[in-house]
Amino acid sequence: MSTRATFATARRVLGQLRHDPRTVVLLIAVPSLLLVLFKYVFEGSPQVFDRVGLPMLGIFPFVTMFLVTSIAMVRERTSGTLERLLTTPMHKPDLLAGYALAFGVVALVQGAIAGGIALGPLGLTVAAGIGLVLTLAVLNALLGMALGLFLSAFASTEFQAVQFLPAAVFPQVLLSGLFTPRDQMAEVLRWISNVLPMSYAIDALNAARSSPTITSGMAADLAVVVGCVLAALALGAATLRRRTA
């Protein structure tokens, strides 16, 4: 791996975002707006916001990074830049690490603002500190990025890539325990839930609601999430072919 190629790629990806201010505003502002909406739609039953507020801080970065990464990779493929990158001395891990670094930074900013608003003005109470909350948010972003990168290989147009969101992400959200605790689901659904990576990310966030430090259960959940990120990145790297028909 080359750190210069990795940092250059992260800078390039962030540079592309900089020239697209509307996307930046949407990335940063929409999660906070949705949290505000959640808070006041369920004003009559405040326990709803208390329960889903923190998991939402993980789901937003997951969803946005999934979308942004899959569209960005489809663009790299269709514009011929990916083929060009692969004819340079750059290694595939440099490219993936560059993307992870850039979107990790975006997730950090997004999470800091959304988390600040949730824990501050919206009065969400969480046992864990902001540091742990942000770590979990960034980890969710990386999971979304890695899955988006892998699935983008199966999309030949941006239209198709967008359709992967309801197909691959919504079921994970429904089964993650955000709306119904996982142990109260029908057995079959719980099995499915057990093999979906987001379930573990949400478990970890739920644990952070009541525990100020990393518990052993949370550590196991985090290990599963990190494993899934690495596996999806490895699968994604395998889809970056230097030689095509």
Add this chain to the structure above:
Amino acid sequence: MDQAIRVRGLVVDRGGKRALHGLDCDVPVGRVTGLLGPSGGGKTTFMRCVVGVQRIVAGEVTVLGLPAGSAALRSRIGYVTQAPSVYADLTARANARYFAALQGVPAEAGEAALDEVGLSEDADRLVGRMSGGQRTRVSLACALLGDPEVLVLDEPTVGLDPVLRRDLWATFHRLAEVGSTLLVSSHVMDEAARCDELMLLREGRLVAHDTPDAIREQTGFDDLELAFLALAEQEDAAAHRTQVRA
């Protein structure tokens, strides 16, 4: 003379169709070799094989003594695809700097390359707001970085004004003089005369491979367009005779 690119028995299928039918050729070091012929004739496929991004059915392609696509070749080859493959949402300078970092050359090399293609004054403009010709030049600049020994350029002068086209061809020859090997495709016959050597590719077959003068002499036409027509007709007549005999 040394050969920069050596191709033997190259067979390639693209889109379910045979695109190259057993090509043999040698491309000499330090010269500008023009790859000419109608579109759909296999020029792009041939170039993709040289760069090592094309899956091939049979045959071998050797570049600078190494199998095409070898990791060791990636810093020694520059490739410009037909559609400019640069980032439209970045400036020309940001593109050049990025590819300079990937090639492992200093950022100043990016400035020099932009200067080479006559874009230093527009370096801070977004590529997406540039004209087609300017985008092509940004793409070309990114391939010139790090002085590659072999440059593979797929129709680099399409849509450029005549003055710029002349300047770029002068650049190509200057690069060849200092030892680079250039493989340049075009479907414009008036560019054929600017090449040191010509390869005429038609329907996936090499119709001719010689210097422009030798091709003129062989066909008796001074105009290379007419010479190419004559060669194509000879080829068709030969194919027809084989069919009749069979």
